[in-house]
Amino acid sequence: MQTVEELIPQLKELIIKQLNLEGVTPESFDADMPLFGEGLGLDSIDAIELIVLLDRNYGIKLADPKEGKKVFQSVRTMAEFIQQNVKK
Amino acid sequence: MKERYYINGVGIVSPQRTFDNAEFLNEITHYNENVLHCVLPEFKEYINPIQLRRLSRMLRVGLSAAVICLRDSKEIAPHGIITGTGYGFLHETAKFLEEIYQYNEKQLTPTYFMQSTYNALAGLVALTLKCKGYNNTHVNKGFAFETSLHDAMMHLTPDASQTFLVGAFDETDKAQFNIHSQIGYYKAEPIDSLKLFEYKTTGTLQGEGAAFFSISGTPGENVLCELADLKMIFCPEDSHSLAMDVNEFLSANNITTDQVDVLVSGLSGDVKNDEKLKVVIETEFNHSIDVRFKHLSGEYCTASSFGCWVGASILKKQYIPDVLRFNNTIATNPKTVLIINQYMGRNYSLILLKNK
Amino acid sequence: MSRRVFVTGYGIITSIGTGAEKNYESLINRHCGYGAIELLDTVHQTDIPACEIKLHDHELCKLADVPDGSGYTRTALLGVIALREAMAMANLSTNEIKQAGLLSATTTGGIRELEKYYYQLQDSSQQGNFRVFSDSANPGEHTERMAELFGIKGYIGTISTACSSSANTIMMGADLIKNGVLNTAICGGTEALSKFTINGFNTLMILDKEQCRPFDKSRTGLNLGEGAAYLVLESEESILASGKKPIAEVKGYGNTNDAFHQTASSPDGGGAYQAMLHALVMGGVTSSQIDYVNAHGTATENNDLSEGLAMQKLFDAKVPHFSSTKPYTGHTLAAAGAIEAVFCMLAMQHDIIYPSINFKYQMDELTISPQQELIKNIKLNYILSNSFGFGGNASSLLFSSVTK
Numbered sequence: 001m002q003t004v005e006e007l008i009p010q011l012k013e014l015i016i017k018q019l020n021l022e023g024v025t026p027e028s029f030d031a032d033m034p035l036f037g038e039g040l041g042l043d044s045i046d047a048i049e050l051i052v053l054l055d056r057n058y059g060i061k062l063a064d065p066k067e068g069k070k071v072f073q074s075v076r077t078m079a080e081f082i083q084q085n086v087k088k
Numbered sequence: 089m090k091e092r093y094y095i096n097g098v099g100i101v102s103p104q105r106t107f108d109n110a111e112f113l114n115e116i117t118h119y120n121e122n123v124l125h126c127v128l129p130e131f132k133e134y135i136n137p138i139q140l141r142r143l144s145r146m147l148r149v150g151l152s153a154a155v156i157c158l159r160d161s162k163e164i165a166p167h168g169i170i171t172g173t174g175y176g177f178l179h180e181t182a183k184f185l186e187e188i189y190q191y192n193e194k195q196l197t198p199t200y201f202m203q204s205t206y207n208a209l210a211g212l213v214a215l216t217l218k219c220k221g222y223n224n225t226h227v228n229k230g231f232a233f234e235t236s237l238h239d240a241m242m243h244l245t246p247d248a249s250q251t252f253l254v255g256a257f258d259e260t261d262k263a264q265f266n267i268h269s270q271i272g273y274y275k276a277e278p279i280d281s282l283k284l285f286e287y288k289t290t291g292t293l294q295g296e297g298a299a300f301f302s303i304s305g306t307p308g309e310n311v312l313c314e315l316a317d318l319k320m321i322f323c324p325e326d327s328h329s330l331a332m333d334v335n336e337f338l339s340a341n342n343i344t345t346d347q348v349d350v351l352v353s354g355l356s357g358d359v360k361n362d363e364k365l366k367v368v369i370e371t372e373f374n375h376s377i378d379v380r381f382k383h384l385s386g387e388y389c390t391a392s393s394f395g396c397w398v399g400a401s402i403l404k405k406q407y408i409p410d411v412l413r414f415n416n417t418i419a420t421n422p423k424t425v426l427i428i429n430q431y432m433g434r435n436y437s438l439i440l441l442k443n444k
Numbered sequence: 445m446s447r448r449v450f451v452t453g454y455g456i457i458t459s460i461g462t463g464a465e466k467n468y469e470s471l472i473n474r475h476c477g478y479g480a481i482e483l484l485d486t487v488h489q490t491d492i493p494a495c496e497i498k499l500h501d502h503e504l505c506k507l508a509d510v511p512d513g514s515g516y517t518r519t520a521l522l523g524v525i526a527l528r529e530a531m532a533m534a535n536l537s538t539n540e541i542k543q544a545g546l547l548s549a550t551t552t553g554g555i556r557e558l559e560k561y562y563y564q565l566q567d568s569s570q571q572g573n574f575r576v577f578s579d580s581a582n583p584g585e586h587t588e589r590m591a592e593l594f595g596i597k598g599y600i601g602t603i604s605t606a607c608s609s610s611a612n613t614i615m616m617g618a619d620l621i622k623n624g625v626l627n628t629a630i631c632g633g634t635e636a637l638s639k640f641t642i643n644g645f646n647t648l649m650i651l652d653k654e655q656c657r658p659f660d661k662s663r664t665g666l667n668l669g670e671g672a673a674y675l676v677l678e679s680e681e682s683i684l685a686s687g688k689k690p691i692a693e694v695k696g697y698g699n700t701n702d703a704f705h706q707t708a709s710s711p712d713g714g715g716a717y718q719a720m721l722h723a724l725v726m727g728g729v730t731s732s733q734i735d736y737v738n739a740h741g742t743a744t745e746n747n748d749l750s751e752g753l754a755m756q757k758l759f760d761a762k763v764p765h766f767s768s769t770k771p772y773t774g775h776t777l778a779a780a781g782a783i784e785a786v787f788c789m790l791a792m793q794h795d796i797i798y799p800s801i802n803f804k805y806q807m808d809e810l811t812i813s814p815q816q817e818l819i820k821n822i823k824l825n826y827i828l829s830n831s832f833g834f835g836g837n838a839s840s841l842l843f844s845s846v847t848k
Binding site for chain 2: 486487488551553555558559562565566567568575578579581582583584585587588591592597599600601602603604605606612616619620623639640643644646647648699700701702703704705706707714715718833834835836837
Binding site for chain 2: 056
């Protein structure tokens, strides 16, 4: 299993691709920046996209979108969640 | 309709460079694959980056056209937004369908589904402008644009000071092109789009575009023309019955056929579908300037919106680019334009425009 | 123009019955169409329940009296069945039909057939009867087909504003009559279940894996349904000329946009409130005169909160009886407005108010709860019927009884 630090750059690329974040590079946002509201400015539909991202790429299913609020606070919290929950 | 309506602004993105209202077909693009794609503006000039990145191509095109129109009419707060489309957002529909197959209905994402809904553009424009007024989307094939105009006109009747934003859009799509090619919609062999009317074969070209018009009961600062009247005719029996409908329409507007300076026709290059309309043009309008547009726009359900832009621009600019003309008749200051469109030989529409 | 508009007929087919009588019986006997999906070929037959009409397409063809294999999509078949009943009830003459307008609504159109034959349709090497569905991607196709079948020539329109679509056809039909364009407008909508829609709503995580619970604290989402309904609207002159007795009057309506989010309604119910208010103002009716609200009540967290707050604001302390009939029929998307308008007609004619089935616990944010028991022998003079959709579209219809 990858470490949180290893997951972070990979996750950034996946997020940019999944959400079609044109003009955004992995360097332009930091792992601790809030993804929603301020920061990257994602919305509720993006939250669902991220749930699908977790499922497709890491096999993790988040049945309740509300659980997503904590998990998707930042790239780092996402990486930590993946590290704890990924199914091989 | 006894009330008067005006086109106070326009914004159009099409297979020609049409998004700059200062120009009028100065630069012409021709296509060789029977599919005409939009010449795109710089979206950043019309849509903020946070909003932009979440939008599909056609939503970008549509929203840009709406913003261009608003700037053109110097209107910031329309009272209502109405859009018309034939097939809606085909790309997103296709992508969602393909994902359904690829992932066997599991692990699907919401964006394609949401952006495939027919009213996504009307909703997006309302959201962008925070317009809480009347909002509707018409999807009745070759009448979608005309019904949207008509809907706006009905809503403007009680209050002439209001403004409605009326838009129409359709997009090209590979899957639909393939499907419709099997039933003869398009030319069997690739042709040069500008030579569309030289062929006496069936089939037309697939086109796309988004056009918005600012309509009001009161002429605005930048008014293009008067939107005098419109009519929709479904499956006329023959050219004679179509001619009668056209004459009745003109007569209800106190005009005779020889007072129509410019006849903008939606001939599509499909010899069969064009038959009735061609006869009417030849018998009733041989003294009008013969303007056609589908060699520039391609054919799609709401292509008459391109035709409407052509007609309105002719009246505003008092000039007809050569690429539009198909006879040698001259009119020094055109005052009356009649647009007669046909879609697939079934949906016929008449739009009468007059100089303000 | 203040031309009055009346309802003179209606037709309906849903998972709780074919025809108005069957639907009415189901409503008063709490028979719901909820259950497992069986006819639509989808992997979700095991995990997503819906309100499916248990009739195969060939059976629908028989009911619609059209030849099987002639290109009628399931959406169109449902439409034909409901349309036929509506026109018969209104007793329209051949000439009236010819001059009438047909305004139909759909969000799916023929997507069910397109998704089934998507790759074959594109492949020139494949031949077969599926080619009759070559244009089923077009939402307006079904309306033209129905208009041609019945000889309706006055006006042909198709509207698609998500879940408020058929409410908008009723409004536009009324507008066309008021503006003197038509004397008769047949308005409604039709929707068949499809993989596209089921999966689409599933991605938004707003489906309930059990029967939906509108306005309930524990609600988790909606159930999808399929069906069709049409109402025949006529001008006052038309009715006076024919001497027919109208069923109800289309007294007022409101169409607004929430302008809050692409799919969600504003949490304070602003759009819903404005739509209902417009309907009242147009009808010259005060909120205290409303006897019943047929709520949109999809049982999504978002809608019911938004709509509940809007009703509380509009009616102040005195919210009238309200219920959602979606636990019976599921959410029939574009057809919902018309289906529920027909339910309002039935309510008015039978002096009843339907229960909002499956409700147990009041929402914390609201001081109101939907009607839980069937109420009989209640005179309904004014009914509001709500339909709110994606894209911020909010529509509300106000119907009034006719005393003479």
